Amino acid sequence: MNVLHPATRMYTAMVREGGFTPRHTVADGAPGLIAPATRDPGTGRYFDGTRAARADEAAYDPEVRSRPELVRSITCEAK
DSSP, rough: OOEEEEEBBBSSHHHHTTOOOHHHHHHHHHHHHHHHHHHOOOOSOOOEETTTEEEOHHHHHHHHTHHHHHHHHHHTTTT
């Protein structure tokens, strides 16, 4: 399993309805969504668009990973 971040706040209903200002178009994020379906990138990786990258450092912290409430607080702060 891999994790994909196709683009930052793509212009989608979820972004608009959440009150966020879109930063990227769906066309900007499409290559990142298509890439895993058309090639074998292996497993256990994080992708920012089509580029392999490191996730937020908190994702590698055993303390955070063992406490779901910390994970929720970190992901919700991204607004």
